[in-house]
Amino acid sequence: MSRWEGLDEFVAVAEQGSFMAAAQKLRVSSSHVSRQVARLEERLQTRLLYRTTRRVSLTDAGHHFFARCQRLIEERDDAFSAVSDQNSVPSGLLRMTAAVAYGERFIVPLVNDFMARHPQLRVEIELSNRTLDLVQEGFDLAIRLGRLGESRLVATRIAPRVMYLCAAPAYLERYGRPHTLSELARHNCLIGTSDTWMLQVDGREQHFKPSGNWRCNSGHAVLDAALRGFGICQLPDYYVQEPLRRGELVALLSAHQPPDTAVWAVYPQRRLLSAKVGGLIEALKAGLAAAPEYARR
Numbered sequence: 001m002s003r004w005e006g007l008d009e010f011v012a013v014a015e016q017g018s019f020m021a022a023a024q025k026l027r028v029s030s031s032h033v034s035r036q037v038a039r040l041e042e043r044l045q046t047r048l049l050y051r052t053t054r055r056v057s058l059t060d061a062g063h064h065f066f067a068r069c070q071r072l073i074e075e076r077d078d079a080f081s082a083v084s085d086q087n088s089v090p091s092g093l094l095r096m097t098a099a100v101a102y103g104e105r106f107i108v109p110l111v112n113d114f115m116a117r118h119p120q121l122r123v124e125i126e127l128s129n130r131t132l133d134l135v136q137e138g139f140d141l142a143i144r145l146g147r148l149g150e151s152r153l154v155a156t157r158i159a160p161r162v163m164y165l166c167a168a169p170a171y172l173e174r175y176g177r178p179h180t181l182s183e184l185a186r187h188n189c190l191i192g193t194s195d196t197w198m199l200q201v202d203g204r205e206q207h208f209k210p211s212g213n214w215r216c217n218s219g220h221a222v223l224d225a226a227l228r229g230f231g232i233c234q235l236p237d238y239y240v241q242e243p244l245r246r247g248e249l250v251a252l253l254s255a256h257q258p259p260d261t262a263v264w265a266v267y268p269q270r271r272l273l274s275a276k277v278g279g280l281i282e283a284l285k286a287g288l289a290a291a292p293e294y295a296r297r
Helices: 007-017 021-026 028-043 060-084 099-115 169-175 219-227 237-246 276-288
Strands: 050-051 056-058 092-098 120-125 141-145 154-162 163-167 197-201 203-208 231-234 259-266
Touching: 007 021, 007 050, 007 060, 021 028, 021 120, 028 092, 056 060, 092 099, 092 169, 092 276, 099 120, 099 141, 099 276, 141 154, 141 276, 154 237, 154 276, 163 169, 163 197, 163 237, 219 231, 219 237, 231 237
Parallel strands: 092 120, 092 141
Antiparallel strands: 050 056, 141 259, 154 259, 163 231, 197 203
16 A cells, blocks of 8 residues: 555645535545545544534644645645656646736737647636635636735736726816825825725825726726826726836826836646646746737836
8 A cells, every 4th residue: 555545635624624525626526536535544543624514624633634635745746847847848738827908908918829839738827816826726727906915925026017006198187186195195096996095105106096986996997097187096007008018197296106016927836837737827927028018118
């Protein structure tokens, strides 16, 4: 009996929270997963999981064992990848996710270009504005925008991202131009996906809560409302660069412009990247750098 037997099944159950979900991830039967975990517990003479009709949870021993097993499996998989990826080309299934608007406009066309160069690759892309759990939901890669929270994921910067406060000349002629944050609070603000705007005061980040009579969770819709003179907006550079250049929008409160954020490629922590993920990240970096919205900086 291999000492590895049952480890993959146990880790999958711990990550997925159920035997059925673990079986689906491993593409085996639920009975096989249950049997392997039971044999593992028997070998260890320790209960690793609490089982009820509704859920599965880790015992104290299970928590400790799970952390160790995750590292063992990652190192084992890295060892195989280190050999198999030598002189290899991107192939197999790559599952990734990105925000809807940015993904449609920038990421998906570059992924399609990458696939055209590597026909052995299969790609599944989920465009969603939710922050999906890459490990729990089995994704290899995510493209995320702005500032990242703390996590065990690895993040690689693939493009800059600058936020602008701006409004149409028609709006400013009618309502005046704000020169301070207190004046900004008296203006009609066009609110997008976020309830707060990030600004900078005396070199420190500060949150501003906009208020106004218009709201939509689409950047393109916010831009259209701003161009029509409905109010002041805060949008990333790739939405407003051209309107600013043409004079259709005017940048405001430049002294309070927040520090640059970024566009990130985020992936589960591994010591070695597979050829498909590493290759795609490099292709995205190069493709975004050449895009007109970035190349004209």
